[in-house]
Amino acid sequence: MLPILTFTQLALTTFWAIVFVQSGLDKVLDRKGNLSWLKGHFKHSPLKGIVPLLLSVLTIVELTAGILCVIGITQIVISNDLTFAQYGIQLSTVALLMLFFGQRMSKDYEGAATIATYFAVALLSLYLIG
8 A cells, every 4th residue: 555645646646647648639639629719719819819839839838747747657656756747747837827827818717717726736736746
C-alpha cells in the first residue's frame, strides 16, 4: 500500500495527465471544429485576429503538460521522484491561466469561473507536489 501523500501526488498527477492529454488530443484531432467554435467565441474580442495562432500555442502547451504528467506518473511509481510531475503541473497551471485569460477576454464569465475551480485544484496540486 502506498503512503497517503504518495498516493495523493500520484492521483493529482494522473488527474492533470488526463485533463491535458485529452484536451490537447481533442484540439489536434478536431482542429477544424475547435477553430470554428473559437472564432465564434472570440469574434467580439481583441483576440479575434489571432485565434488560429492561440489555438496552436494552447495545443502545444496542453499536450506538453499532459506528457510531462504521464512521465511524472511513471517516475512516481518507479522511484518516487516528483520532478516531472512538478514540471507537468506547473505547465498545467500556465495552460489554465491561458484558458482563463481567453474566457475573460471573450467575456465568458461562467467559463472563467469553471477554469477558476480547476486553478484552485492546480494550486493545491503544486503545494502537495512541491
